[in-house]
Amino acid sequence: MALQYDGGVILGADSRTSTGAYVANRASDKITCLTDYVYLCRSGSAADSQIISDYVRYFLNQHTIQLGRPATVKTAATLVRELSYQNKSFLEAGLIVGGWDKYDGGSIYAIPLGGTALKLPFATGGSGSSYLYGFLDQAWKEGMSKEEAEALVVKAVSLAMARDSGSGGVVRTVVINEQGVTRNFYAGDKLPLWHEEIPRQNSLLETFTEAEPMRT
Numbered sequence: 178m179a180l181q182y183d184g185g186v187i188l189g190a191d192s193r194t195s196t197g198a199y200v201a202n203r204a205s206d207k208i209t210c211l212t213d214y215v216y217l218c219r220s221g222s223a224a225d226s227q228i229i230s231d232y233v234r235y236f237l238n239q240h241t242i243q244l245g246r247p248a249t250v251k252t253a254a255t256l257v258r259e260l261s262y263q264n265k266s267f268l269e270a271g272l273i274v275g276g277w278d279k280y281d282g283g284s285i286y287a288i289p290l291g292g293t294a295l296k297l298p299f300a301t302g303g304s305g306s307s308y309l310y311g312f313l314d315q316a317w318k319e320g321m322s323k324e325e326a327e328a329l330v331v332k333a334v335s336l337a338m339a340r341d342s343g344s345g346g347v348v349r350t351v352v353i354n355e356q357g358v359t360r361n362f363y364a365g366d367k368l369p370l371w372h373e374e375i376p377r378q379n380s381l382l383e384t385f386t387e388a389e390p391m392r393t
Contacts, residue, residue, distance in 0.1 A: 185354030262292025305337030
């Protein structure tokens with residue numbers, strides 16, 4: 178997900194990559210850098226979303242060299258939209274482009290399946306997003322501070338993780354504003370527990386490693 182605040186945007190995501198019921202990667206990074214000030218939230222097919230981000234990063238690099246100035250968020254979103262739309266029969270990727278530029282400030286574009294581009298104050302995607310729309314309609318407001326916005330992102334992602342079996346792991350956030358980019362990490366055992374969630378238990382591996390070393 179991504180949302181605007183007073184001065185920039187914040188992107189947030191969980192870290193679970195699943196293959197059906199199997200968790201293929203519990204610590205993946207779903208927030209990908211496109212330029213110094215533009216990032217991409219990826220959902221859907223990991224392979225499809227990664228190849229889109231690779232192509233767009235290459236095109237934006239060429240664009241920056243040719244024009245001699247950084248690419249705008251709108252330019253990045255347009256490239257993502259074009260690739261998604263032109264290949265909509267083959268791709269399964271829901272994407273969110275967020276960033277800051279000197280023309281529009283902080284801005285967010287949602288590019289869901291099919292290649293439509295929507296400029297929004299906040300956007301969600303992926304299997305856990307359907308749990309969040311009503312919550313964000315109520316909780317988001319204009320002119321939020323950076324601290325309020327980041328707390329809302331972490332809360333929203335942790336709520337989705339509590340209900341959606343395809344979401345889990347840790348929460349990663351990326352804060353983008355005129356000063357630059359800040360990445361933050363929230364471990365899974367430090368996130369709040371919601372209704373009917375089971376508290377985290379130590380695994381057998383952790384129990385063994387914490388025990389006294391075996392003597393031979």
